[in-house]
Amino acid sequence: MIFASDNWSGAHPAINEAITRESAGMAAAYGESLLDKAVEKRFNEIFERDVAVFFVGTGTAANALAFAAVNRPGGVVLCHREAHVIEDECGAPEFFTHGARMAPVDGPDGKIDPHNLERELARFKPDFVHAGQPMAVTLSQPGEAGTLYSASEIEAIAAITHARGLTLHMDGARFANGLCATNQSPADMTWKKGVDILSFGATKNGCWCAEAVVFFDPKRAEQFRYIRKRGAQLFSKTRFVAAQFSAYLEDGLWLKLAAHANRMADRLRDGLDGSSHARQAWATRSNEVFAVLEHATAERLRAEGAQFYEWNAPHSMHDLTGPGEMLARLVTSWSTQESDVDRFVSLLK
Amino acid sequence: MIFASDNWSGAHPAINEAITRESAGMAAAYGESLLDKAVEKRFNEIFERDVAVFFVGTGTAANALAFAAVNRPGGVVLCHREAHVIEDECGAPEFFTHGARMAPVDGPDGKIDPHNLERELARFKPDFVHAGQPMAVTLSQPGEAGTLYSASEIEAIAAITHARGLTLHMDGARFANGLCATNQSPADMTWKKGVDILSFGATKNGCWCAEAVVFFDPKRAEQFRYIRKRGAQLFSKTRFVAAQFSAYLEDGLWLKLAAHANRMADRLRDGLDGSSHARQAWATRSNEVFAVLEHATAERLRAEGAQFYEWNAPHSMHDLTGPGEMLARLVTSWSTQESDVDRFVSLLK
Amino acid sequence: MIFASDNWSGAHPAINEAITRESAGMAAAYGESLLDKAVEKRFNEIFERDVAVFFVGTGTAANALAFAAVNRPGGVVLCHREAHVIEDECGAPEFFTHGARMAPVDGPDGKIDPHNLERELARFKPDFVHAGQPMAVTLSQPGEAGTLYSASEIEAIAAITHARGLTLHMDGARFANGLCATNQSPADMTWKKGVDILSFGATKNGCWCAEAVVFFDPKRAEQFRYIRKRGAQLFSKTRFVAAQFSAYLEDGLWLKLAAHANRMADRLRDGLDGSSHARQAWATRSNEVFAVLEHATAERLRAEGAQFYEWNAPHSMHDLTGPGEMLARLVTSWSTQESDVDRFVSLLK
Amino acid sequence: MIFASDNWSGAHPAINEAITRESAGMAAAYGESLLDKAVEKRFNEIFERDVAVFFVGTGTAANALAFAAVNRPGGVVLCHREAHVIEDECGAPEFFTHGARMAPVDGPDGKIDPHNLERELARFKPDFVHAGQPMAVTLSQPGEAGTLYSASEIEAIAAITHARGLTLHMDGARFANGLCATNQSPADMTWKKGVDILSFGATKNGCWCAEAVVFFDPKRAEQFRYIRKRGAQLFSKTRFVAAQFSAYLEDGLWLKLAAHANRMADRLRDGLDGSSHARQAWATRSNEVFAVLEHATAERLRAEGAQFYEWNAPHSMHDLTGPGEMLARLVTSWSTQESDVDRFVSLLK
Incomplete structure (x- = not known):
């Protein structure tokens, strides 16, 4: 009767089989193997567009490096008051962004209230350098409170975010659970509603250690390979992550x-x-x-x-x-x- | 005929078997499982003393977080001019230490020359804040050039290092290869010669993703769990790393x-x-x-x-x-x- | 009728005279002149104990570097929700601490409510690395809202702070105004009530650019000279800051x-x-x-x-x-x- | 007979007079006063083009913040082996850039040898993320060794720098001394030869505390006001810096x-x-x-x-x-x- 966390679970047999199968022989390191490239393409299919995808080791890394990729000096990320990024990552988002501030926004049900978001953003004036400058809004789908944003709620937040020239990030540590609960496609729950960057988590849902940062506009990812390496998140034997994703995304295992x-x-x-x-x-x-x-x-x-x-x-x-x-x-x-x-x-x- | 790098190899069957075996059932996350604790103890046996050991995902993370653990403001790490930490980690050591400088020291055969080390250290005066302050010396065993420090060379460098109150770090990305080449015990090649912290690498030698930071004085590791988490290197399902180390260290597999x-x-x-x-x-x-x-x-x-x-x-x-x-x-x-x-x-x- | 800010004022004639007077001749740079040393001693008299004092250029620098001096990995500073350090310093405290989080605490009248502080601190458990760790509490005296903590309020906050092994910092950007409003001595309003570090501001009150970080326990300041230099706050001609403080603190000018x-x-x-x-x-x-x-x-x-x-x-x-x-x-x-x-x-x- | 350093000198009487004169009355803070704006325009005249100029407090701040403005992840700055930025700033450039590496380049007379620069840059390949990426070249004019680059030497270095898409920075801590020694105009010694950003120092040459970062392409400075404020270098009473520059640049005082x-x-x-x-x-x-x-x-x-x-x-x-x-x-x-x-x-x- 263990309900402590989904990360207390192990790995699904299909994941282990894929890892074992891919362990044979030599393959280019640091993301250059054929398997790595094939799995990257798989993400294009799943999201119905060309994306830039980067494997990393932890969900905290995915979130923190995503923010680093869109950071500005004196940057501020607006998140729900109880978001994982502000409550449970030991300051990693602040650390990897060189001190960006996670600014808490209130809202019922563990979700950002669009009205509060707008009010909070209105406090940043272009000529008032002292407050810093917002650079991203992040929402978790599902969130820490086990709730989900509706399609129109994501759209509303995206509209506010983009009106200010900011990036909309989605923390998808339990992305597949969100898809199943809302009966949406991956594209529908993300870029079609205005999400710019996704932390795509697979670890909690049957993998060992498989997280990815997905940029829906690949141009914005041009510097990310340096950000990932500098952040010590470029595995040498990346094919072990690719193998996990490969099995995870095959025949709808992840959704099952x-x-x-x-x-x-x-x-x-x-x-x-x-x-x-x-x-x-x-x-x-x-x-x-x-x-x-x-x-x-x-x-x-x-x-x-x-x-x-x-x-x-x-x-x-x-x-x-x-x-x-x-x-x-x-x-x-x-x-x-x-x-x-x-x-x-x-x-x- | 692939001699590109040892990280082009996959994982040894025994490693895959251990991962698969440990995947069953629930286990506490974030390093708290029984397996994690058992493997931590195994390091005590291997090093013939109580050590503090922390699993991380990459060798770059091991090095960079080790430096972060002993950093001082304006800190300087002295390393060989061709060391991995200065040439091949995309600035991760500088990043994780908030800007410590990797100071190159010359020496033949890819090894720090003790005389040059002493001369370089002598340039830092206690009253001259402008130069910053040395905080660690790091040597790779084996080094980037495929060479090895002799026991007396490590002792000489340790003596210089400790005389200045600095930490001696060893980058052991190929630690087992070094042990076999020199026919030394793990204790002999490290703390018995004055090494304070070791980056213990297993990835290149048959694991998928298994690196550890080993503190020979556990007291110095008190803040490290925060450093690791803030650095996005605390895996949730740590047992998959523990399982790799468990098989790796069993029956001398690693040395074979x-x-x-x-x-x-x-x-x-x-x-x-x-x-x-x-x-x-x-x-x-x-x-x-x-x-x-x-x-x-x-x-x-x-x-x-x-x-x-x-x-x-x-x-x-x-x-x-x-x-x-x-x-x-x-x-x-x-x-x-x-x-x-x-x-x-x-x-x- | 300019009530925009006290930093719209210029400098008092006595300050200018001191600067001009001290401009003659050569003097050791980087804080080593006789005048620097004399003014440092003057702070001992004013605070009725030996203190370690460091001149810096801005109030933001004083606050941010003070936090850097007592930071811990994953560190959290608890401050009032409307504090200058969280609202008006463009992320400098987060930047100089390598990502410490400024955690807002509620309270009426722009002051931290001790009960709320206790409740917020209780959320940090020693075994829960994910939340990070508190490292300091900061209060502004007077605060952004123009209000003042009473002696017993400071004592209450200090007791909570010290019971957790944390540092109590006071942002004294308008320190002299606080002293006059409460009719307290500098010692009474600070270390006698439990304050560990003070940002001592003189710029707003008649100087040009004279701020200081005061450590009431000089041992805690041992690394600060490196922190200040690395932070680009060590002026070469420090005597121009010392001259300002010299005149400011003479004959009670500052209090007048x-x-x-x-x-x-x-x-x-x-x-x-x-x-x-x-x-x-x-x-x-x-x-x-x-x-x-x-x-x-x-x-x-x-x-x-x-x-x-x-x-x-x-x-x-x-x-x-x-x-x-x-x-x-x-x-x-x-x-x-x-x-x-x-x-x-x-x-x- | 004091030849310790030019920063042992005080301030010229004209500087003190300007400070005193400008101390009367109220003026907008944080760089918004009429005097600030007038002095900024004066820089346009001196450099014969529109520039973006930002006052800061120390030469170290000018250098470090300039690098921060053009930094890239895993960034590397190439400088002479004995440059001030690598030897004498206590790691501030690394700190403010979140860990950029200062890479030493050899050359006689304290000057970067263009051939060595080219060879060093050639070691960075676009596909080799591990080495990081160069982002700037910096030269000091005059340099630490009291020598000066000729016009053609600066042009040669600029050509190499720009061919790689990098920024050329000049550390002008003793800029006026360089102008007088080479009998060049400010424009001639900088942007006309390919310099992109200049640390313009006035402190050593008769001011108290007057340094500026000058961007010859104002578009590149768009984020700099945030960088400066986050770096704790935005003085509130900036008119005291502006006043120094005003007198310094009047009637050729600086060159005299x-x-x-x-x-x-x-x-x-x-x-x-x-x-x-x-x-x-x-x-x-x-x-x-x-x-x-x-x-x-x-x-x-x-x-x-x-x-x-x-x-x-x-x-x-x-x-x-x-x-x-x-x-x-x-x-x-x-x-x-x-x-x-x-x-x-x-x-x-």
């Missing part, structure tokens, strides 16, 4: 795995709705569920072997929990077993 | 693989010594060989399928090659086949 | 000038209280006044020659102003003339 | 002061040539002289009150001095008195 994770989360949500000892803290989709539990219930679940984290949200937890209650984050993954979900739910009754 | 690579290089060296169309540029050990070839010979070899790089050394190539000649770097690896070496050698006759 | 500025602000505050076209937005002390004006009134004042800025506060302005109103910041200085204040006030009637 | 310093150096050079106890180490022009002295002579001079530094050059001092000799740097300035020179020379006889 994500759909499973989402279904397991649905089952958890249903269980919570039917429980008198717990409730959903807010409505989520995709593979994250937030539950308000009595401390006693949490202890009982843990005693039975359940693992999950108390959610350390900046503000929300104080409002949503009553006395004696805590806010638990429950994450499912491609490898979550139905029987584990069912046992957890039955313990809630 | 390195010994094979070194033997293949010996065979190449013998072949060059018996050739009238080529010669060793200088005496190397371990798994790198530098050959002076006529351009015509190089073209003929390449036409037959041989792959190798022209060596872009800052100075040496100009002195060692005559008209119509070029300097080739030939690297063997754990997966180099004897038949390839023999065919290459026969083409030189 | 600040007292005058505060008195002019009192006069403005009285005028606002007696006006039917304007009101104080909140109670301030020292030399800043915030006024809610009808737009028409603001236009009328400007037409008569008054100069002041609309205050671009993140949140407060939206709550405090009604329709047709704006929030004006009025700053007085050592050179503000009583007649200008009186004319401004009369125009408000 | 520099000519005096150069003449005093000529007198020193003549004295050395006529001495049997000392000799010029190499031929210099402008206001720096390098003398080989017996240690006993140096001691005798110092006992008589002479002050000068032993020159800590990386290589040259070892070749030029015999046993019992040292290499002294003698610097004259606008305030050096003929009688001091004559007394020094007489002591050498």
Whole structure:
């Protein structure tokens, strides 16, 4: 009954098989092998356009290097107040951008409110150097709170972002889960709505270590190979990342795995709705569920072997929990077993 | 006949098997799994003392983060003029240290000359803030030129380094090759001679992506977990790195693989010594060989399928090659086949 | 009628005289002159203890370099949401610290609320590397909103700060104005209440360019001379800064000038209280006044020659102003003339 | 008899008068005053074209921020091995550029040898990301060794630099001394020969603290105001810098002061040539002289009150001095008195 995080899962057998298969023989290093090139082309197909794609090792690297690629002196990235980039990356975005500021924007459901974004951007005047200058807006799809932006919400944020000449970045650490939850195509959820750069995560959804930065306008990526190497993210044996992506993107494996994770989360949500000892803290989709539990219930679940984290949200937890209650984050993954979900739910009754 | 680089090799079957085996089930992320902890302990055994070990993704990351860990404002790292950290890491050491300077020191055979090191260090006076302050000395074992420091050379450099209160770092991207070539124990080649921090590389020698920073004084590593995370080098599914190291260090696999690579290089060296169309540029050990070839010979070899790089050394190539000649770097690896070496050698006759 | 900022004022005649006087002859550069040393000692007297003092060129430099001196990897500085370091320094604190995050803390009257500070700090757990680690708390005295911390408020914040092993920094860009407004000694308002490092500003209060970083524990300043030089803040002819401080601190000039500025602000505050076209937005002390004006009134004042800025506060302005109103910041200085204040006030009637 | 450095001199009376005169009344801060704008225009006249000019506080800041303005990821600046930017700025250029590397190029007389520059640049291949990428070449006019590039030497270096798409920067810490020594106009010595950015120093030559970054193509300066503010180099009361430049550039004061310093150096050079106890180490022009002295002579001079530094050059001092000799740097300035020179020379006889 492990709902601690989807990165507690291992790798799917097809991923391991691909890695093993590609291990034979010699191949050019640093992204120059035939496999690397073939997988890069695969991204073009998936996104229905020519993209520039760069493999990196961690989601934090993908986000931080993406910001570095579009940074300006005194740069500011606008993100949701509870975004991973501001809360959970130990300052990597600031570090890799030489000190860009992650500026928190409020909004319900873990999502940037377009009105607040506009108000915050309005505070930057072209002639007021002291405030610095905005350079990007970033949204997570799905977000830290397990929620999803609608197509029109992304469009609204993109319009505001582009009206100011800024870059719209999407943190897609759980990109496949987002696609499945919204039933959209990769193109639909990204560049067709105005997203300029995507952190494409595969690690959480069945790979070992496969993340990519995807530029929808390849021209903007011209300096990125230097940014990646200087950032110590250019693997020598890149074919091991390429191999993972190759299997991940073949025959829709990635979407099947994500759909499973989402279904397991649905089952958890249903269980919570039917429980008198717990409730959903807010409505989520995709593979994250937030539950308000009595401390006693949490202890009982843990005693039975359940693992999950108390959610350390900046503000929300104080409002949503009553006395004696805590806010638990429950994450499912491609490898979550139905029987584990069912046992957890039955313990809630 | 691929002698381009040892990072053109893939992964050894035992490595793939370990990765696949460890992929089952859930395990704590971010270095907290049982496997991670077990492998960390394995490093204690290998080095015959308690060490602090941190897995990272690339050799460049290992070097750059090690320097970041011991940096001082205005810091200077003294390295050989042709060191990887100054020539081949796209400024990553400078980037991760917020601008420390890699100061080149001359010396024959790709090795720091202790006398030159002392003279260079003497130029930094405690009261002269303008020059900055030295903070570390780094040596590569084996070095970029395929040569090795003797035990007494390392001791001499360590004595100079420590007399100034500096840190001695060893770039061990080919650490196992160095051990086999010198017939030393890991402890003997490092902390027993005064090395403080080691970049322990396993990628080139049969792993996919397994590098570690080893602190011989764990107290100096207290801030390193933040340095690694901020540097985007903390993998979520660290067990995939741990699994590689686990197999690599089991039953002496790592030393067997390195010994094979070194033997293949010996065979190449013998072949060059018996050739009238080529010669060793200088005496190397371990798994790198530098050959002076006529351009015509190089073209003929390449036409037959041989792959190798022209060596872009800052100075040496100009002195060692005559008209119509070029300097080739030939690297063997754990997966180099004897038949390839023999065919290459026969083409030189 | 210029109330735009105290940095619109020039320099006091005594400052110019000192600069001119000290311009004769040769003197050691880079802080080594007799005058530099004498002025450094003067700071010991003023603060009633041995301090380490470093002259720099701008208040932004003083703040940013102070943070750099106590930074930790993944470091976080807690400051008020509207603090100068987060709003008005174009990312310099983040830049000089290699990406430390300025974390906003809420609190009324432009001051950190100790309860909020504690709650924010509690979110950093020693075992959760992802959030980074707090390294300092900074408060401005007086703050951007023209308000002042009481002695017990500083003590409360210092207690929380030190209980976590953090550094307490005070941004004293208007330090003298704070002393006069609270009638405290320099020692009383700083280290006796737990302040560890002070940005001591003199530029706004009658100097040209004289700022200092004061470490109340000189041991913590051991690396600072490198930090300052690397940060391009070590002037060659430092005696021109020393000369300014020398005159500034002689015969209480600094306190006389600040007292005058505060008195002019009192006069403005009285005028606002007696006006039917304007009101104080909140109670301030020292030399800043915030006024809610009808737009028409603001236009009328400007037409008569008054100069002041609309205050671009993140949140407060939206709550405090009604329709047709704006929030004006009025700053007085050592050179503000009583007649200008009186004319401004009369125009408000 | 102080020949320690030209930054041991104070400020010329005309500079102090201008500062004092401009101290009256209120003026817009942060570079927006009428005086600031007028002085900026004065630079257009002096350089016979529209330039973008930015005042900063130190020569180190001018150099480091200029590099930051043209930096690329993994960027490399090529400079002479003994350049101030690599030897004497405590890593500020590396710091402000987020880790660009200062790559030393050899050449006699403290000047970059164009052939060596070309050879060094040739080592950077567009497809070899590991080496980083060159982004600028910098030369000092006059250089650290007191020598000057001829017009054709600057043109040759500019041609090589521009052929690679790089920026040519000139460190003009002693720009006026260079103009006087070569009898060139400011335009002739800079943009007409291919210089793109100039660090224009006035501090050493009679100002207190007046340095400027001059972009000969204003379009390249669009982001510089953010770079300067983020770098903590935007003074609030910029009119005090503007006032210095105003007086400095009026009626040719700057050239008169520099000519005096150069003449005093000529007198020193003549004295050395006529001495049997000392000799010029190499031929210099402008206001720096390098003398080989017996240690006993140096001691005798110092006992008589002479002050000068032993020159800590990386290589040259070892070749030029015999046993019992040292290499002294003698610097004259606008305030050096003929009688001091004559007394020094007489002591050498």
